[in-house]
Amino acid sequence: MGRKTIRSKQTDRLLAVMLKEPLAWQHGYALMKQTGLQSGTLYPILLRLSDQDLLEAQWRQADAPGKPPRHVYRLTTAGLAFAREETVPASRTSDALLGARA
């Protein structure tokens, strides 16, 4: 059973950041820097979004040699629609992209 997504300020902040570049895959650390959220807040939100199929995650090889692969994240089509409802102003920029991905 998937967990429900919480309408918290932190979730809104994360969604707003991810809406800025809806097609880009982003690392957890990059998301932390952009949102200002701590890892203890960020990961539970990512987990919940992923459980609800609002977020997709992928493994990517690290850029630097010798470093382990990293998880990257981006919103799914459903996630973009959800984010658009959550953060209305930012959604305007992603309307065209939503249509393109649907």
Added chain:
Amino acid sequence: METLRRRTAKALMRHVAQIMPSKDWGTAMQNEVEAIEDDRVALRWAMGCVAAGYRERMNTMLQTWYFRSALACLIVLLALREFFAPLLIFAYRMEYLGLAHFLGLRTAGDDYRRLIPVMDATPFWVVALWAVAGLLYLVALWQMLRRTGASYMLFLLGSGLDLAGVLAIRSVEASTGIIVEPIPMIRLAGFVLTFSVAFVLWRMTWKPTPAAS
């Protein structure tokens, strides 16, 4: 040469990878710390991940059948504790002395007769408070098992009635000079346990605002 902060961060992340219910996410969090150049930031990241890991672990554990069964047993025991005093007073007043003796063996001092002045002086409404508290615990248990309603609210209400009863009985204890529970820590431990159960029930029945459908 790695700094102490970096080594601590890595050790914490190894721990996170072990406690996370999803190994994939645990590894993802562990690997992420390798990409953080600043040791101070890496350590803070790792500490946050530990908190997130335990939170996820607890959320998963709360939904397991064995945890729910253990909690159910605990709630039944707490309910029985609430029914104990009313039943003992009832048995004594109705002169079911065999039952009173049987129950009295479970009181502090193994003999209910020392409590006779307290039982005589205890008002009916205090007895009723405890009985209702026990019933509320059982209803909360039923709600928890059926995963319906906010069981923690019923349980908290029961706890409140229990507390009111205990506070009321203190005046009876003062007037009779008999202390029902000679070791105050036992009473305190009972309250800590009760409110811990209420907290766990709250976590289990916590329903955040649904996502957009």
